[in-house]
Structure formats: structure tokens, C-alpha cells
Amino acid sequence: MIRVENITKFHLGRPVLRNVSLEVPEGSNLGLIGPGGAGKTVLLKIISGLIRPDAGKVFIGDVDVHSLKETELAELRQDLGMLFQNYALFDFMTVSENIAFPLRQEGEVDDETIDRRVKELLQEIGLPTAADKYPNELSGGMKKRVSYARAVIQAPPILFYDDPTAGLDPVTSSKIFLLLRRMQAEYGTTSITISHDIEGIKDICDRFAMLERGELVFYGTRDDIETTDHSLVRQFWDGFSDDELG
Numbered sequence: 001m002i003r004v005e006n007i008t009k010f011h012l013g014r015p016v017l018r019n020v021s022l023e024v025p026e027g028s029n030l031g032l033i034g035p036g037g038a039g040k041t042v043l044l045k046i047i048s049g050l051i052r053p054d055a056g057k058v059f060i061g062d063v064d065v066h067s068l069k070e071t072e073l074a075e076l077r078q079d080l081g082m083l084f085q086n087y088a089l090f091d092f093m094t095v096s097e098n099i100a101f102p103l104r105q106e107g108e109v110d111d112e113t114i115d116r117r118v119k120e121l122l123q124e125i126g127l128p129t130a131a132d133k134y135p136n137e138l139s140g141g142m143k144k145r146v147s148y149a150r151a152v153i154q155a156p157p158i159l160f161y162d163d164p165t166a167g168l169d170p171v172t173s174s175k176i177f178l179l180l181r182r183m184q185a186e187y188g189t190t191s192i193t194i195s196h197d198i199e200g201i202k203d204i205c206d207r208f209a210m211l212e213r214g215e216l217v218f219y220g221t222r223d224d225i226e227t228t229d230h231s232l233v234r235q236f237w238d239g240f241s242d243d244e245l246g
């Protein structure tokens, strides 16, 4: 269970997040939506302990994330898979070295198992022949898929994705969403996914939160969001209506 309690954050004297509270039960998948600059990435970084809030608390299980020391935080991150925007691959490592990196760092899994897992993941992301390539030989979509493989190789119980399909063509995007769905089905992962692709995250999330200028304007289940009469949320969820175009 992830619990966010009254998170407030200021940046350059302006509020970026105002009193945001929400919960993600174990095994649940939250879609975080909202216009650009609403504070989605900052919230996800606060949840994962990368940015400190000015007020409020984040609990992952029973752990108060922002009360941890750096070493304890590093330990907690072992349970978190993160796929952030521009979460760069290491240019000096091959694709398979990049994917294997989190497992090697953990130091608890033997080389043979790591190699097998990397091969399986390369197959799964549709890049079975890319093992020895370097990131600069890949397209943006391929790099994203490799980043995904690196984020999930430890099969972490919790996964955070920041706009996993940003800038990708529709075919690659649907492949990524398919991978996320498989991950949930296979491991019962708890996840938070930021996306501007409403059609895409409709399929992979069972609850949704919408931020607008740092405020949580919606939090609820898929049924709740489909029947909400909050006009801004409706508009965002349904896309622009014909009325507006006419």
C-alpha cells in the first residue's frame, strides 16, 4: 500500500503541489493524469523519495519514506522499479549490460540466471538481437523498451512509470502498454503510471488521480471517473468534444 498524506511542495516561491492525498492499495494500478505542468512528475518523485516535500508524508507499506536516511532510502529503492522521462541508459554499456545493471548491483543473483533473465526480457520487448548493441545505435522507442526492461528485471513489487510512451508512435506505444499489462498480470505489481495517453492507461489502471495546477481534482476508481460530473475531469477523460471543435 502506498499512502500520500497532505503533500505540499513549493518551487521558487510558488506552490507546485497543494495538500495532495491519495492511496494506492497493494496490487492496484493508479493512473496519474492532468495537463502539462500540473505537478505529476514532482509528485511521483516525492513518492519515490527523490524530492523532499515541504509538508506532508508518504508511506510505502509502513515506512515513512521521508524519515529515512540515504542508506535506508537506497534499500527501499531496491523494491521500486522506476521508468522516468529521460531516464537515460548508460551509453558506455551494451543493451544487455544496461538491462542487467540493477540485478548485478544487487549482487545476489548468479551470472547464469542474470543472462537468462536478460535474454527473456529482450525477447519480451521485441529486441532479441539487440543484446550487444549500444544505446546510440537504437531509436527512441527501442531505448524506451530497453529502459522498461531495466526497470522490471528485478520484478520489483512497486513500479513507477513517468509517461512511458511519450514521443512514441502508436504501434510502439501499444507494445509498451501491453508489456505493462503483462507485468501486472504476471507479478501483481502495484504501480503508478503518469500518461497523457488516456486510451492507453484506461486499459492498465484500475484507479485514477487527476492533478490540475498542483491540486488533486479527482481521485477514484475507473467507474468513478467514467461517471464523474466534474467538467474538467470529464473533458480530460473524453478528449475534446465535437461542440468545442464546432
Ligand SMILES: Nc1ncnc2c1ncn2[C@@H]1O[C@H](COP(=O)(O)OP(=O)(O)OP(=O)(O)O)[C@@H](O)[C@H]1O
Pocket: 009, 010, 011, 016, 034, 035, 036, 037, 038, 039, 040, 041, 042, 043, 051
Ligand atoms: N525539483 C523540483 N522541485 C519542485 N518543483 C519543481 C522541481 N522541478 C520542477 N518543478 C516545478 O514543478 C512544476 C510541475 O512540473 P511537473 O513536471 O511535475 O509537471 P507535470 O504535470 O509532470 O507536467 P508534464 O505533463 O508536462 O510532464 C513545474 O512548474 C516546475 O517548475
